Amino acid sequence: WEHVRWGLWGGLLVVGSLLGGGCTAGSPPAALEQARTAYAQAEQTPAVVANAPVPLQEANQALQRAEHVWADDHDTEEVQHLATLASQRVAIAQAAAEKKIAEVQIQQATEERDRVLLDARTRQTQRAQQQAQAATGQVQQLQQELAALQAKQTDRGLVLTLGDVLFETGKADLRPGALRNLYPLVTFLQKY
Numbered sequence: 001w002e003h004v005r006w007g008l009w010g011g012l013l014v015v016g017s018l019l020g021g022g023c024t025a026g027s028p029p030a031a032l033e034q035a036r037t038a039y040a041q042a043e044q045t046p047a048v049v050a051n052a053p054v055p056l057q058e059a060n061q062a063l064q065r066a067e068h069v070w071a072d073d074h075d076t077e078e079v080q081h082l083a084t085l086a087s088q089r090v091a092i093a094q095a096a097a098e099k100k101i102a103e104v105q106i107q108q109a110t111e112e113r114d115r116v117l118l119d120a121r122t123r124q125t126q127r128a129q130q131q132a133q134a135a136t137g138q139v140q141q142l143q144q145e146l147a148a149l150q151a152k153q154t155d156r157g158l159v160l161t162l163g164d165v166l167f168e169t170g171k172a173d174l175r176p177g178a179l180r181n182l183y184p185l186v187t188f189l190q191k192y
Helices: 002-021 030-043 046-051 053-072 076-148 176-191
Strands: 152-154 157-159
Touching (some): 076 176
């Protein structure tokens, strides 16, 4: 009966250690396997390697400590603690990489916005310059046409002297040469 009782106690201890540690005799705890898997995935992710090398190295160091404790002592509780720490450091590395990527994207978006705003201002300035040049051209053309009409600026405005615009006596009909003198004025008034 003594052998049976010790056998039962021994079996209960093995079952208890399996349930408590999540491992079978000789196999590492599940937390260590999870930490290995998480680290391997992070190490194979270029974004994490490139953007979070320090946190990834810290995760590797924590995983190596857990591996050494398991290899040297098989201290399940300490291995679980260190493996959990390693998994958390992997998560920190992934979060740091995501943060850095997001910061780069924000910087790129800001630069793109600034470029678009600068382009819009440049186009707006060019349009304003074109409009100013067009207005200057119109003013010069107007001045030339007024000079051709021999207009003179006075306090009351522009005064034009029309050459021979004569009527037949007692009639409202213009003489034939009058239309030739009125044509430049009529054209100017229609245009402006």
